[in-house]
Amino acid sequence: MALTQPMASSGAQQLELPENVVVSRLDELANWCRKNSLWPMPFATACCGIELMATGAAKHDLARFGAEVFRFSPRQCDLMIVAGRVVMKMLPVLQRIWQQMHEPKWCISMGACASTGGVFDTYAVVQGIDRFIPVDMYVPGCPPRPEQLIQAIIDLQDKIQREGTITGREFNTRQRQDRKRALVESPLPLTLDASRNPNIQRQLSGSVTTARP
Amino acid sequence: MNSFSDAPSDSATTCPHLVALEQAFGSLESSLFRGQQRVVVPAANSFAALGLLKDRGFDLLVDVSCVDYLEYRGAKHRYGLVYLLASTTSPDRLTVRVFADDPEPTVASVVPLWEAANWLEREVWDLFGIHFTGHPDLRRLVMPEAFTAHPLRKDYPLQGRGERHNFPVITRDHS
């Protein structure tokens, strides 16, 4: 290779590289690969799912942004798009699918219902999936227009490029944030299975309140 | 009758199906509102009355639903079931009302007459807690099996009682 010759002559001299060689940091290279090959997993439950289909269909064509390979198996995906409201019966399924996805993985919460519960402030609807799984990008709208979803994917690509590390250190910082935001509203009379939720159990047994002086 | 008492009931004799029902089960309360014929059948006779109506040509069960009259002005009963009947051969429609009360609101199931009633009755059981005797598979339909309340009852709050927040939280280190 041509690389070896100038190296020997002088330390201060600029490297002379042939035109088809690019020098980069490994992190950035890995991120560049990751951001341009996002494979979404459409967790489409309701109306937003139809707009998700519209985003992938002919007119808006998500393929232009390198994220059109929808795979329905969580094992093959690295981007979960939660499109639509998630209700009590569905949440365990959502969590299980999220856990089945391999790292590195990201999550887009598409639409008002997935992000906050939207107009459905009712007994059955989870008021924002970010209470129970980590979310990277929120898309407002009810449902968001396909352009908005495309923008969210572009933003996510930007985020991956800027923050991503090959060892996954960016997830460590987010992990600290998530602990703070983990939310259980009230230890009201619980009719579901309380034993599954360690937070509630702790509150119910009084260990949280009594431990403080 | 809960709400129909103001409505005129003079039309009862014009509908031949009502005449047949009254011949079989005695005098029944009935009313007409915006061209919609309604009749109240006592819970004890509901299955027989609906069977009679099916034989008289109401072959399509459009809907089985329920209303909780807990906060309704002047209501005499807690639950009012609504059977909407229609026919595929004639334009007739008929609304049959059956009332039930706490505790243990119970009505006879009409699944032997119409298979369509199967899931509709399960939904009423799930959301209102009305028990249908003779139903082949009376399980919850839309709420999780572990759920204990009947959410469409008027004494259940819109936002629920905190069940929707009762799940484990998955953070990045769990996943």
Next chain:
Amino acid sequence: MSIAPAEFDAPPERRSEDYLWTLNFGPQHPATHTTLRLVLKLEGERVVDAMPEMGYLHSGFEKIGEHLTFNQYVTVTDRMNYISPMANNVAWHHAVEKLLGIELTPRCTFIRTIIAELARISDHLLCNGAVGLDTGAFTFFLYAFYQREVIYDIFETLCGARFTNSYTRVGGVSQDMTPLVIEKIRSFLKTFPKTLDDMERLLNRNRIFVDRTKGVGVLTKAEAINRGATGPVARASGVTRDLRRDEPYLAYADLDFQVCCASAGDCYARYLVRMQEMRESLKIVEQALEKLPGGPINVGIDQRTALPTKKQVYSTIEGTISHFELSMSNRGFEVPCEESYAAIEAPNGELGFYIVGDGEDAAYRARCRPPSVLHFAMFPHLIRGHTLSDIVAVLGSLNIIAAELDR
């Protein structure tokens, strides 16, 4: 799988039980489209029994209906059958107006008829497109979805929202049809039949598609009636019931159209009925545009339900009073303490609302009669004896929409 010779001598019911296996299908699966779940009992590839389960999208629509006013609730009905929101808007306010006893203006009935039929076209496009997608015809799906985008564009021009429209109001609609909208609909009427021809040429005699749908999931006429099927599913089984013809509402009495029926009752018949209904809907829209009368879109001030126009508010005392009263939280409409049921022929079947009024301007109970529940309930009956790969064809042809199913 090996079967010991002794097994063949065992009584058949015991023998078959030993070799059944259970497969969980859904609630997150590409072929279920939305959130349905099936627990299948299989013998090899053959489905012995299926146990459908729903509720994975139950969001308490009927409970919200007791807390939102009649005009507010229309936004929630958008999200009910979300592949044809306009039809739900029309159904909801059709039922509300029956309870309140409101007679619509002629222009409003025609506008609602037009948008309901456009919604039917977009619904059938997605349903048939999805059947094509599931049976391997991806091009067909792209054709269908592109035409949906054209209809989205019409709706966006009409009311500002492309997807969740919330277009109707008690006693009228939110926006009048502008000449631009009419022009767009006319151009859609010109171009769509050609696409429909193309789509029919793609699938109607496509050997793979016909083999996968013909004779699959047969629903007889008697079963269709007994199990409460309505809409295209019932009509494909020979039940000639169509509320547009049998109980004419809106402007359907003035329009000339055919009720599309088939007798086979299989997935292919349901596909054909939907394709044919799109042609009939085009005819209806064309006639309705021809006959579209002028005049106001909302009922008059004297009915005290629709908000008066700005001109009326600022220039007449009646308009000012009416606007003031309708905006007050304690005045609003006059709702009778009565109960009524009204239904329309939605793309999926009979979509009706049973509304109980108690004098407030929100319903005391807003029961929705969803066609999807009854169609999904008959699924085990349709699939028994077929193979695993037929499930997607049957599910697709029933057009089950989870948000309408669970509410």
